Amino acid sequence: MKTITTFGLLAVSLLTFFLSCNKSSSDIQKSKTEPDSKMKIATLSNDSLRKIKVCTALVSESHALDSGKEAFGNSDLFWPEDKRTLYVNFLDGDPIVQQKVMNVAKQWENYCGLKFIFSNSPNPDITISFNEIGSWSYIGKDSKGKIPSMNYGWLNADTPQSEYDRVVLHEFGHAIGLCHEFQSSNNNPIIWDEPVVYQYYMGPPNNWTKEEVDYNLFKRYSSSEYNGTEFDPFSIMQYSLPAEFTKNGYHLSSVYKLSETDKKFIASIYPK
Template identity: 30%
Template sequence: MSQVTPLFPNIPIQQFAPSSDNSPADRTARNKRGVADSSKRWSPGVITVSLDLANKKSQALVIDALKEWAHHTPGLQFEIVEGKRGDIRVSDDEGFTGSWSVIGTDALLVDEDQPTLHLDRTDNSKQLRTHALHEFGHALGLLHEHQHPQSTLDWDEQAVRDYFVSERFPAELVQEQILAPLTGPDVQSTAYDPQSVMHYPFPAHLSRKGHGTSENFFLSPGDQEAIRRLYRPNIPGVS
C-alpha cells in the first residue's frame, strides 16, 4: 500500500495511513473494526506495557489514559516496563505514520522489535490523551463504534466517499473502515453509543439527516459498560 499522509488532525487515524509495507499498521489494516472482538480479549492477569515516547509529558498523558481503562478492567493488571518489550508496545516513532493499534491479543503476533500501538507526536496534550484513550480501547479489543450494528448514522454514502477521498483517505477502505456495519460471531456489542471514545467525529453533511457527531474526550458510560462486559469474570451461571 502506498504511503498516505493523514489529514484528520482531530481524530485518531486508525489504520488510515500505514507508513510502510512492513509496519504493524499495514499488516493489520484489513482487520475488522467495530464494537468489540471477543476473540481478541486478554486473559486475566498482568499485561506489560512499554512506552517508547519522546518525553515524560507524553508518558504521563499516555499512562493517564491507560489508567482510565484500567479502572474498569479489574481482572487485568497493567505493568509499565522498561525498554521496548511489553505485551503492548507504545511508540511515537516518527518512522511510522498515524495513530493506530492492533486489536487486543493480536499484539502478541507483532514482531517484538515493532510497536503494537503508535501515536503521532503532537504538542496538543488534549489531543494526545484522546488519541491514546481511543487506541488503548483497540489494544484491549474494542472496535469502532461508528460501525456498530445498530448505529443510527444515516449515511449519505456518496457524500462519505467523496469527503474521505478528498481528504486522501484510501478509497478502497471507505466501505470497510467507515460505512460497513460489523457482523460475525466474535462481534460483541452493547447499545450504540455516539458518545463513545471509539466513535469518530463526523461532519453533519455526511448524514442524510444532517446530524454530525462530536469528538469525545473521556470514557462514556457506554464505554465503561462495554469494557466491563468484555472482561467480566467467567462465572458459571452468570451472564
C-alpha cells in the first residue's frame, strides 16, 4: 500500500509506518512492474492540478494500514544522537544530476548538526536512485538498509534549479525524519473536499485505492505521534494544494526553500 507523507516539520517520531515516502523491499520490486501505482505527475485538465507532484510511499507490509490504527507505534524515526554523519550513495544517475542533488541537499547542513557524506560507502545510510517512478524517500532512520531509500523520478540535467530546490530539500527532509506538513493536526486549516480528492487520486495515473487516499492525504498525525510545530504553510514539507481540493478554498503554493520554522525545528532535533 502506498502512502504519502511528509513533512513539514512534523518530524515524525512516529511511526514506523514509514510514511509516505517509503517502501518495503518487496514493494520496491513491485513498483518496477506496476509503474502506474506510484506517485507521478498527474494528468489533469486543470493547470493548477497538473502541477501537483506528490511523493508517495508504501507502507511496509508488516505495518498494515488497516489492521489497527495504533499499529504505527511511536518509534522515533529521527537519526540517533550518536549519528550525525549520514553516508549517502548514488546507485545510478547522471553525474551532473547527482551533483545538483548534492548541492541542494547540503543546504540542510547549514541549519543543523547533520553532515551528508556522498561517497561509495560500504554501509550507506541513504541510497538514491533515479530509476523508479516518482520522487519519494523513506523517513529518517528507516532509510537505513533500503535500496534505494530515496528516488527522484523526474529530475534531469535540464530541470530548472527551482525544481531541484523544491524536490531535493523535501525528500532530504523526509530522510532526516520529517513528515508531510499537511498531515499535521496542529491548527491544520485544510478542510478537504473529499469527493473531489477521491475522484482525482483514485483515477489515472495514480489509481489509488480509497484507503490510500485516506492514509496519504486525510490522515492526520496526532500530537502523540509526532514532534511538530504549529502548521506552517511555508514549510518545505508542504505540497502545493489547489483550492479545488478544499471546501474552504484553502490552498498552498509550491515551496522552494526552507522556511524559518523548518530551520529552527531541524536545529532543535539535531543541534550543532
